[in-house]
Amino acid sequence: MAAAFKKLSVHVLKHNNVEALIGTAVRANSTWWSNVEMGPPDVILGITEAYRKDTSPKKVNLGVGAYRDDEGKPYILPSVRKAEDIIHKKALNHEYAPIGGEAAYCDAVAKLAFGEDSPVFKNKSNCTVQTLSGTGALRLGLEFITKHYAKTKEIWMPAPTWGNHPQICNTLNLPHKKYRYFDPKTNGFDLQGALEDISKIPEGSIILLHACAHNPTGVDPKQNEWMQLSQVIKDRKLFPFFDMAYQGFATGDVDNDAFAIRHFVKDGHQVMLAQSFAKNMGLYGERAGALTFLCGDSDSAAKVMSQVKIMIRTMYSNPPLHGARLVLEILANPELKKQCFAHADIESFIWKELAVNPYFIPTFDSSSGTVPDFDPDLTLGSELSLFSIPVQVLEINSDMRNINVTKVLADVKHMADRIISMRKGLRSGIEGAGNPHQWQHITDQIGMFCFTGLKPDQVEKLTKDFHIYLTKDGRISVAGISSKNVDYVAEAIHKVTS
């Protein structure tokens, strides 16, 4: 009895609430739940709450991890809208999906990640299942490791990493450690530190890697750095588990963003991959994702599949189809796929030069195709097709021979480009104010997030004095920046760091 009350008083004192104290003491014997402790509050939610309560008209929310357009609104991808129309007209039923999701979906998303012609598909050695977005894939993959992995069940993650990575491990009682990743001195990638730490990881351990657009730092290794990482990981016989939540969203090019994964495959690694379509297709709440095991041969893949299905069955039986159907529609429909992902880097097209010099090399990266004939009826905003990429006329100079066009951007490129341009605007805003510090990392980093390098006290000032909300570690969501607030944010960052 005394022990029970002691435990009770510890529980109550934690909460500092007199009412609860009295209530708890009276309740203790009559409820099942009195020993339940209040769980720690979610940091990001706390920031969103505080932002919402703030009445300042200048307030800016740089905590949100979802894309926002230049008006600060959620963005429905045009390709997704079209897919929704198509799916709706198909009037499909709602019968149970297979436990691992529909085969067509699994095929399509695996091909998107590994490349259409990847050798992993030739011998059907991949086991791919639909999951509850990225979190679901991570949970399934890590739980599979606890049950079936024969080697060292230790998860190594980059320092820092997404907050939920260690949490999922804790839930599964999986030990986890960190390898050096982010260099606070340069606000960039600590290659030497990473290589050193990784070369000491116990053989057979699992190493978690962010495929692109590292969360929370935005710092990605360069291609030659990925190659070095692949080598040392191979030398240590580690098991690479990739988390890819931003394919296409990082550079606007799905193949670019999948470089690391594909290089590792080429290098002989049998990776595990968690994919999410929350950000790159804006399907956040529909929970579309996938988990892939590369098993080396089709027999092993079949065995793994049989075990994964049992785990899925005991978690939620079979996956929700609405989001997956949209993803599949886009991936399987060439027009929609192009609209969503088509990559080309047309920045401007100088027509005048082509008219006088047929050997002129245009200033864009083109694949193949023909140049359309010069059209004297072109006006601003006209749409035409260049190398089968839809473009829009941006600027016409007076002699009608010099035209700048902008691509009617593929949906993901549109998002990625807006982010990139906000990075540029933020950096030039701070530098333009004459700030003495280094701000190159803002444009070096990639994806939704940016590790500004701001210290906790500076962050506090940003929030208190300028009503700008971000996490204590100095991470900002670039998606929260728009042409309307970029100057304000730049000025504020300049002020708190001067």
Next chain:
Amino acid sequence: MVSRCDGVEQGPPIEVFALNRKCTEDSCPNKVNLGVGAYRDEAGKPWVLPVVRKVEKQMAADDTLLHEYLPVLGLEQFSNASVSMLLGQDNPAISEGRAFGVQTLSGTGALRVGAEFLNKHLGYTTFYYSNPTWENHHLVFVNSGFTTPCQYRYWDDKTRSINIEGLLEDLRNAPENAVIILHACAHNPTGIDPTQEQWQKIADIMEERKLFPFFDSAYQGFASGDLDKDAWAVRYFVKRGFELVCAQSYAKNFGLYNERVGNLALVLSNSKPVAAVKSQVTWIVRGMYSNPPAHGARVVATVLNSPQLFDEWKDHIMAMSSRIFEMREALRAELIKLNTPGNWDHIVKQIGMFSYTGLTPRQVEHLIQEHHIYLLRSGRINICGLNTSNVVYVAKAINDAITKFPQE
């Protein structure tokens, strides 16, 4: 080529899905699928409820609808409406702030999240499930950390009804804090539910032995056609003062099988621990899938919160449950007409989608191999798979199986 996965053993196939696959691959035109638990209409086809189509059409036309993340605990309009539907909107537990819901991945997800919470935060390790029960119950709880699975007697083969004395005795021997899985209505797989009097006796013992009720409600409305009737047992336990949880599924009663719409309803004795419980369930969800899928929950929330759409839906569940009842009558009538040995009253006494026919594994095998009629080894059939075109065929086949392979 050497693989990390070389040591992974082949997992056993899940019977109902393996059966379904076999049936799909069967080219015989007379085949009948009485396996998987999904509703079928008179033509043997899946049925998308008209009210669901209507709402989905509205949603498709609504340009303001977004795909943003739902809160971790799901759409509040959805879970509030679910709890009201389960407990009755005037239930004092609701107004007292001690009953709340968490959106989950259909019924399975609710069972999993509930079991994880009970194990990780209340420290419960023993659970009881009926013999027989839905085949997934056991592993859901074991994978949630429960270490001691036990069965309570339920189906009596000889009388084809509930072995109530055995049930009560088993519960009487259960340790304090054991979690008891109870089917709210339309017991899967037997279709036999306790009478109100039997529920009272169960409650008496559970109260005395301090056992924890975990209801599984996958058929509210679908069973009798009446939402309140099908929730009687849960509401009775709440009235008796029990704290309990209930896993609710909208797979069958809304036909939203593949959108994974469910709710975990929790009823506490008072409202003070609610915030703490919610915060811990939040972390369980965060570590499993972060937040639930939006589409299906939106459809259900829209219907439950609109009086007109709600009435339309009630008509649909009445239609489904009526057709099932008619098929039960028809099957029994045919079996009697054929002078099939045995008593077939249990078929109409049972309720819901399933019937425990009492057929033996050998008889089941014969039905599958010779007659292309697919059902589980346990003798469970899905009544929804029957219609006026095939009920005679099925009755004849059952007659044939029993005649050729009589029960020893």
